[in-house]
Amino acid sequence: MTLILVAIACLLAVTIGYSGLCAASPFGDCRRCHGMGHQIKHDRKGRLKRGKDCRRCHATGKRIRVGRWLYNRWARIYRAGTDTPRPEGSR
8 A cells, every 4th residue: 555655656746847847948959959950960071060950840959848738738728618708698
C-alpha cells in the first residue's frame, strides 16, 4: 500500500512540475536544430558554416511544448463550445 502511495505522489509531483514549466515557459528549443534555427555544415576545409534553415521550427529555434499544445487545444475547444448565444428572456 505504501509503494502505491509513493508512486502516486511521485506522479503527481512530476505532473504539477511539468504543468508549471509549461505555464512559465511554453516554448522549448527545437529538437532538430537544438535551438539554433539552422543546421551546421562544414566546408571542404572543415570549417563550420551555416546550413539551411530548419524546416521543423521555421528558423525560429523554438517549438511549443506538448503540455502547452494540449492546453491550447482544450481551451480552443472549450471556447468554441461555450460561445453559443443565449435565448431571449434568460438572464
